[in-house]
Amino acid sequence: MLEPTYQADVVVVGAGVAGLAAAHRLTGAGVSTVVLEAAQGVGGRMATEKVDGFRLDRIGQLLSTAYTELRLAPGLDGLALRSFAPGVLLHSDGRRHRAGAVASAGSARGAFAGGTRGALHVVRALAGAPRPGSAPRRLASAPRTPGRAAPVPRGRAGAPLGTAVDQARLGAALSRLAGTPVDRLLARPELPAARALEARGLPARAVDGFLRPLLSALLCDPELTTSSRCADLALRAFAGGRLCLPEGGAEALPERLARALPPGTVRTGVRVTSIATNAVTTAEHGEIRCRAVLLATDARAAAELLPGLRVPDFHPVTVVHHTTDEPPATGAALLLDADRGGPVAHTAVISHVDPSRAPAGRTLVSSTVLGPPPPGVDTAVRMHLARLYGTSTARWETLAVHHTAEAVPAMRPPHDPHRPVRLLAGLYVCGDHRDTSTVQGALRSAHRAAAAILTDLGAAGSMHAADPLPTARAA
Template structure:
């Protein structure tokens, strides 16, 4: 036995890998986490530029996620919530829609927007009806998927079947485009409803010190078990365990957990890995402004019949999250989709469209940074595969949001499932 021998090697210090490592440490196992980058977090990272906090791709944390409530010290993150709604620039002007239970100030604007549209409201209610039909005592995800998975269709088809059109259809399509990073309605209806239920249950927010505070908190509980700047070259399963080759170092372990992004996992897990799901990309531009373009805490989307630019959403982030900007300055984010058939939008197009949606003159904004994230989220087509297996073969497990739902919830749950599988194998 060499000095490098350990019970478990976890490759990757994103949310899934960190949760897996923590669960195993809590069970008394020796764990080493190897991370190729200079910080933990995977796709959840925060850059600091001129006193501004810039997340790599606009992201929000919903405290209503079960996994977050269970495994994260939410209070310690100092969450700064957005308003529970959306501002949609439509053909007639700007409308504000939201959850009046979470944001009472949106009650009257929402009523004014939907009152002249009773047919649209009824159609939207038909679309969301499965949320009400979920069986009591069962988790919503299970009710929406395992009960009758063949009924799951694309979000576009479900909205069409329900007859949702007009203002509400345009607003829903625009909002979901920024959440699931697609504007063709190809995402599973079941997944769209799961997200809807989560938005109704909790208000998305930003941690005081940026989104990277979330993985940093998880890693802080692991201490020196996390080794940064350590790229793994290969993973080899052998009789009685596995061998991990990383930068000239060989580590032997009884179990290995590959907790890297889906598009990278196959290179380490070998030919028996399941096909990697397609991914969706996003580009986020961050602008500094001397004056706030609006005092709204809402996310702004383009709900017009013919959108005038590339953005799926924009927001003055420093309104709900003042810690993201230095005193006297304001931070604007503007996000657009990336993909093989999409040209990367120019700064001029992004700036113009963001100003148009916010109703402000963007010419004085200063570009701070532009994050291009080509593999931001795994696609979630219908029928929704709620949970993919984590065990690939003896001594080798894989986890990440590509094994569960494409979300913070999915990443944490996948890490926990991997840990339980590994713990059971170690006990045999």
């Protein structure tokens, strides 16, 4: 026997970023909304584990200050972003090269003010890897000391981007991309990203040494099977902003959304077992009647509640977190392996990017492995990191190894980044699997779904105020 059922205008199933963002738009329009989440906390895949004072992201997706939805979504006012150093560091031929920095890159905090467009800066090659605590080595282009020979970089000049002319062509291409409207990018012919790069007429050295490792990191797709249109959107964001992370861990974004909702809107530990256009059934509270249902879970959970909904393939991601008393001297840069000489696709001293993620005086190094992890992943990662950072990792302490088999929905062509969010009147769906597989895509799909619901409800005001959930009692 159950007490009388709860009623609300809209029931949102899932308290991930998309569901919470949609709830903000609905409640802001005066529509009574309840968000039901089966887990004990909000955020879904944007989870952060706390270990001995460290904040460790499970997936560690890269954000960009160019993501418009981060500044437009209600509830995210004041979200603090911590930016990586401009551009990226590329490890190639035993050396590290700084590349991809754009002019006027903005500050680390609140870097939403204005776009940051500009040509690609000339690549700088940093000889070897300085030992922790030692003075950084001179750049290859540094002025000569009298009586000493000029330093000669190993490998080809300008590696991994080729000659100065090659770099200028690449910079011009990225600048054009930053200024191209999104609708024009989505109208381009669609190919797998790897094939599209080959057809762009860019220097092979620039493609293999910069664009491939960069896109692999941005898309979590090491083989670049992603739609070329989605790859162009990722490069556009990179060229028009700064790579960044939420201050305090990935969970800071969904938790900020949840805290800004009216009290009692989000109910965790409530498992939905079935849905209809006017009700959901829960394991804990029976049927909850409503005027519309928004399914905002991940793609697989959505298909379990709504058979027939397409489930995409996924890119697996493994994140390995280490701490060390001797931090690598790479600053707040994102380090990519242009040679693909090991399992690590990208790595960074995260505590230099966001000091709040590590206890005072401690260093956090987070490294991402894309695709199926190798056997003995921690050992393989340590060996690779020793080459990338140019320092011994034997004494590094492993804090956590997080493997997520279904981390990022694949976006293989043909991919529609504006998949319908209205399945029929009263039943809607949103999430990164309905848009692009990014936080930007999740927020944008939430915006579209909330707009469709408000249109269909003719929502000038709410049907009623939300009442407490009933509690089950024994027969």
